[in-house]
Every structure is written in C-alpha cells, then in structure tokens.
Amino acid sequence: MAKGIFIIVEQRNLQIRKVSLELLSQGRKVADETGETLVAVVLGHGIDVLAQTVTASGADKVILIDNEKLAEYTTGAYTSVLNKLIRKEEPQAVLMGNTAIGKDLAPRLAQRLGVGLASDCTGMEIDAKNFLSFKRPVYAGKAFAYLSSNVRPILATIRPNTFKAEAPDASRQAEIVKETAEIDSADLRAILKEVAIAASKRPDLTEANIIVSGGRGMKGPENYVILEALADVIGAAVGASRAAVDSGWKEHKFQVGQTGKTVAPTLYIACGISGAIQHLAGMGSSKFIVAINKDPEANIFNVADYGIVGDLFDVVPVLTEEFKKLVKE
Amino acid sequence: MNIIVYIKQTFDTEAKIVLDANGKIDANGVNLIINPYDEYAIEEGIRLKEKFGGEVTVVSMGGASVQTAIRTALAMGVDKAVLVSDPALENSDEWTNAEILAKAVSQIPYDIILAGRIAIDDGASQIAVRLAEILNIPSISSVLKLDITGTEATATREIDGGTELIEVSLPVVITAQKGLNDPRYPSVAGIMKAKKKPLQTLTLADLGFGDIALKMNVDKFSLPTPRQAGRKIAGEAAQAAQELARLLREEAKIL
Numbered sequence: 254m255a256k257g258i259f260i261i262v263e264q265r266n267l268q269i270r271k272v273s274l275e276l277l278s279q280g281r282k283v284a285d286e287t288g289e290t291l292v293a294v295v296l297g298h299g300i301d302v303l304a305q306t307v308t309a310s311g312a313d314k315v316i317l318i319d320n321e322k323l324a325e326y327t328t329g330a331y332t333s334v335l336n337k338l339i340r341k342e343e344p345q346a347v348l349m350g351n352t353a354i355g356k357d358l359a360p361r362l363a364q365r366l367g368v369g370l371a372s373d374c375t376g377m378e379i380d381a382k383n384f385l386s387f388k389r390p391v392y393a394g395k396a397f398a399y400l401s402s403n404v405r406p407i408l409a410t411i412r413p414n415t416f417k418a419e420a421p422d423a424s425r426q427a428e429i430v431k432e433t434a435e436i437d438s439a440d441l442r443a444i445l446k447e448v449a450i451a452a453s454k455r456p457d458l459t460e461a462n463i464i465v466s467g468g469r470g471m472k473g474p475e476n477y478v479i480l481e482a483l484a485d486v487i488g489a490a491v492g493a494s495r496a497a498v499d500s501g502w503k504e505h506k507f508q509v510g511q512t513g514k515t516v517a518p519t520l521y522i523a524c525g526i527s528g529a530i531q532h533l534a535g536m537g538s539s540k541f542i543v544a545i546n547k548d549p550e551a552n553i554f555n556v557a558d559y560g561i562v563g564d565l566f567d568v569v570p571v572l573t574e575e576f577k578k579l580v581k582e
Numbered sequence: 583m584n585i586i587v588y589i590k591q592t593f594d595t596e597a598k599i600v601l602d603a604n605g606k607i608d609a610n611g612v613n614l615i616i617n618p619y620d621e622y623a624i625e626e627g628i629r630l631k632e633k634f635g636g637e638v639t640v641v642s643m644g645g646a647s648v649q650t651a652i653r654t655a656l657a658m659g660v661d662k663a664v665l666v667s668d669p670a671l672e673n674s675d676e677w678t679n680a681e682i683l684a685k686a687v688s689q690i691p692y693d694i695i696l697a698g699r700i701a702i703d704d705g706a707s708q709i710a711v712r713l714a715e716i717l718n719i720p721s722i723s724s725v726l727k728l729d730i731t732g733t734e735a736t737a738t739r740e741i742d743g744g745t746e747l748i749e750v751s752l753p754v755v756i757t758a759q760k761g762l763n764d765p766r767y768p769s770v771a772g773i774m775k776a777k778k779k780p781l782q783t784l785t786l787a788d789l790g791f792g793d794i795a796l797k798m799n800v801d802k803f804s805l806p807t808p809r810q811a812g813r814k815i816a817g818e819a820a821q822a823a824q825e826l827a828r829l830l831r832e833e834a835k836i837l
Binding site for chain 2: 328329332352353354356357359360361363364365367368369370371372373386389390391392393394395396397398399400401402403404442443444445446447448449450451453457459463487504505506508511512515519520529530531537538541542543549554555556557558559560561562563564567568569571572575576578579580
C-alpha cells in the first residue's frame with residue numbers, strides 16, 4: 254500500500270530553494286486533508302543542518318541522504334539513490350520543483366520507476382479517484398491540460414511561485430531518518446567538472462516576485478540600466494522579450510515567452526513590449542501586469558491591469574524615484 | 583560518427599489555441615513548424631557530421647504532416663529520416679512515446695543523439711531524457727556548447743543562475759538550448775536533394791507494439807480566462823508614474 258507524500262528538497266550550498274519550501278507548505282495542506290505523512294527528502298553532503306528547516310516548513314518525517322558524491326547534483330547519482338529509496342518506501346506521490354535539476358532528474362527517475370510524470374504543473378488538486386490531479390500549461394500557457402494517473406507513485410514537478418511558502422513553525426517536530434547512499438561507478442558516467450554561478454544580486458527570473466522586462470522599445474542594450482535601476486529598488490528580476498534577445502541586446506536566459514521562460518510573478522512590469530502572442534503566453538499568468546508603451550494600440554494593454562501610454566525613457570526613471578519613496582516608508 | 587536527431591513538429595509560436603468540439607486542442611488551420619529548439623539539434627548534428635564525417639538521421643513521430651518538417655531537416659543537410667506514424671500515437675503519453683522512440687532508434691547505429699531541450703507545444707521536456715534512460719546511456723540537458731574529442735564529449739549546460747561543465751563518454755543524449763548554434767536555412771540545392779533522400783515510415787506494429795498502455799492520462803483541456811484590459815493611467819510621465827506607484831501600493835497592495 255502506497256504511503257506518504259515525498260517532497261524532494263533541492264539545495265545548493267546548503268541553501269534550500271524557495272520552490273522546495275513552497276512544496277512543503279502545500280504538501281502539508283494535502284497531507285492534513287488526506288491523512289498522509291509528509292516526507293522531506295534531502296540529498297547532499299553535510300546536510301544535517303537542513304532537517305530543522307524542512308521540519309519547520311511542514312515535514313512529518315525527514316529522510317537525509319548524506320554522501321560526498323551527492324554534494325553537487327549529478328543525474329546519475331541522484332536518480333540511482335532516489336530510485337532505490339522510492340522503491341523501498343513506496344510513496345503515493347513524489348513532488349519536486351520544476352527547476353533545472355527537476356527538469357533533468359524527474360523524467361529519468363520516472364522512466365526508471367516505470368511511471369508517468371506531470372511536468373511543470375501550476376495546479377494540484379486532491380482527487381477522490383487518483384489521489385492527486387494536476388493542472389499544467391501547454392503551448393506556454395495558451396491552454397491548460399489536466400492530468401491524473403492511477404500508477405504509483407505519482408510524479409510531478411511544480412513550477413516555482415505556484416504555491417505560497419508559509420511562515421516556518423519552529424515548534425514542529427519530525428522524525429529524522431538517515432539513509433545511506435549506495436552509489437556505484439555506473440551511476441557516475443557523466444562527470445561534473447565545474448559549476449559557474451553568475452554573480453547576480455537579482456533573483457532568478459522563474460522565482461522572482463517582481464519582474465521588470467524590456468522589449469524592442471528599449472532601443473539598445475545600453476538602456477537596460479534604467480530597468481535595472483528600477484528592478485533593484487524593489488528586488489525584482491530583469492527580463493526581456495524575444496525581439497530584444499533576437500537583437501542581441503540580452504542573453505537568451507533573460508527571455509520571457511514561449512521560446513524562453515514562462516513566469517508567474519506577483520507583478521510584471523512590461524516596458525516597451527508590444528505584447529506578441531508568444532510573449533503573452535510566457536507571462537500571462539502574472540498576478541498583476543503593468544505596461545508602459547508609447548503605442549496606445551499595443552497588444553500588451555489588453556492584458557495589463559495598469560497601463561501608461563508614454564515614453565518609457567520618461568516614465569521609468571520617475572517610477573524608480575517613486576518606488577524609492579515607497580520602499581523608504 | 584553516427585548522429586541521430588529527434589525532432590517534433592509543433593504549432594507556430596504565433597498560433598492561437600482553440601479547443602474543438604471534443605474539448606481537444608484544435609490543429610485545424612494552424613501553421614506547423616519544426617519545434618524551434620529542435621532546429622539547434624539539427625544544426626549541431628550537421629556540424630558534427632561536417633567535422634567528423636558519418637551520417638545524420640532524423641527520427642520523428644506523428645501524422646503525415648510531419649513529413650514537411652522532415653523534408654526541411656533533410657534540406658538543411660540531414661541524410662535520412664525515420665518517421666513513426668500511427669493513429670494510436672494521438673493518445674499517447676511521454677512514457678509510451680519514449681518507449682516507441684527507443685525502439686525506432688535502436689535500429690539505427692548512434693554515437694550521439696540530439697534533441698531540443700523542450701517542445702513548445704506540450705512543454706513537458708521528458709522524451710529525450712526518458713529515451714536516454716531506456717537506452718541506458720547518459721544525457722546532458724539544456725546544452726549551450728558541445729565539444730567532442732575522440733569518444734569524449736564536453737558540454738556546457740544551463741542551470742538556474744549559471745552553467746555547468748560536464749564530461750561524458752559517448753554515446754550520449756544531448757538536449758539543445760538556444761545559443762548552442764545558429765541554425766542554417768536550407769539552400770535551394772539542399773531542397774532539391776532532400777526530395778531524393780530516404781524517408782522510412784514505420785507503424786507501431788512494425789516496431790512490435792500492440793495496444794499502448796498509458797502511465798498518465800490527460801483528463802481534459804481548458805483555455806485560460808482571458809485577462810481584462812485594466813485601466814490606462816492618464817497624465818504626463820511624472821504624474822502617471824506617481825499615480826501608478828500609488829495604485830500598486832493602495833489598490834494592488836503589492837509594494
């Protein structure tokens with residue numbers, strides 16, 4: 254009999270990713286409603302210190318798998334260790350964030366377990382028949398598909414910012430279990446030589462609460478400094494439209510849209526972006542959208558909660574000053 | 583070097599999505615293209631062949647319309663193609679698709695298998711990695727740079743907020759991220775030649791599949807609630823910016 258909801262907790266240098274905390278919070282709610290156990294699974298090296306954090310975030314049980322070969326993520330070792338754990342523990346469901354790691358790990362794990370996978374989900378419901386069902390965007394959010402599976406365990410990756418991470422409760426207690434990892438040489442065929450994290454004080458696009466994005470109206474790469482100034486006042490990430498990326502003004506990793514990143518921040522500020530359908534697909538599920546554009550007929554105004562028809566080079570600097578005042582208050 | 587490129591035909595990025603009478607995504611009248619990320623995979627495959635010699639084979643799944651995508655790949659410089667075409671594929675899932683693809687691929691020699699990092703239609707990003715698992719070979723996702731020396735591959739892959747450098751022995755599955763290369767356009771000569779290049783069509787029965795079992799069910803589709811245009815804030819730049827800041831704080835309660 255399948256038991257428990259597993260949250261695969263993602264950490265880098267002992268920092269837990271925000272999406273993992275979001276999943277623990279939502280997993281707690283599902284566990285309470287279904288009477289299941291919420292299990293946080295943490296892989297890494299020197300990870301004992303993380304048990305407290307995941308307990309405070311909602312776990313009933315914490316499984317720590319500590320091994321120096323797990324210090325950095327590798328597809329082979331992580332898949333192997335999780336496959337063995339899941340076969341032993343037989344959980345109902347296994348959830349992880351739809352991050353670079355989640356996207357790489359989940360399909361490989363699903364295939365090894367012989368199960369389905371609902372990837373990049375933006376909704377999760379308790380389902381009388383199949384325990385959980387999932388909502389996921391297709392065509393970059395131009396439509397949604399609803400998925401369920403009667404095969405166990407149910408695997409899903411959840412998009413960051415889908416659920417809210419509740420405040421930790423330090424009084425919570427959990428059972429802590431330490432499992433040993435058996436990693437053989439066949440699990441280590443791909444060798445990680447180097448990790449280069451770009452130094453940035455700004456949040457990752459997919460996790461950001463606020464995104465300030467610039468399109469063709471930016472006129473050139475040098476003008477992004479005015480967006481960056483705005484972004485830094487409110488702790489936002491900076492994004493770009495395909496037009497700006499194709500012009501070579503911004504790297505592809507900043508691109509929002511169907512051929513870039515799909516984002517769902519609380520606030521999306523579109524500057525000089527016309528609102529092509531493929532861009533709207535990538536940011537249309539943002540909670541609030543602000544558009545600043547010279548063209549009153551621009552498509553972006555059809556989806557914007559607040560719009561300013563005007564030259565972004567006049568509006569953005571004033572907005573930056575206004576935000577500074579608000580932040581000070 | 584034997585190179586396989588897995589490609590998928592998708593809707594154009596400008597396509598508007600509507601549901602048909604059965605509540606399924608309606609493909610009628612939609613312009614079809616090669617999934618944009620697969621173009622990087624095709625280009626990389628052709629470059630590897632130009633550098634090391636050998637043969638590039640594209641493999642795809644879907645209906646007769648996919649032949650158009652395949653001909654484009656052949657015109658770019660791919661040597662031959664295999665299309666798995668079967669009505670049963672319409673209701674398939676990622677697990678099944680990967681199993682079918684693995685069967686098709688196993689009939690072709692390979693040192694490297696390339697695919698796009700994501701298909702812009704279902705956006706699941708599963709098939710290439712599942713394929714690698716079935717073939718019991720490593721995979722590297724979201725690759726920005728690929729170097730091959732002898733039987734060793736070194737790849738730079740995108741991760742959240744940075745990159746990783748990974749070394750692996752061939753054979754390997756590589757999924758291509760934008761930035762890997764700049765895909766060529768088919769030349770007129772290439773288009774002419776493509777017509778004569780071999781395209782093998784296989785059914786599921788040819789690959790030894792009977793009824794296909796599913797691990798994941800799509801219960802239904804829906805369209806997003808259209809967003810309503812909000813309000814336009816009038817006034818000069820300074821005045822409008824001030825009003826916007828106020829609304830974001832007092833009405834939207836964000837800042």
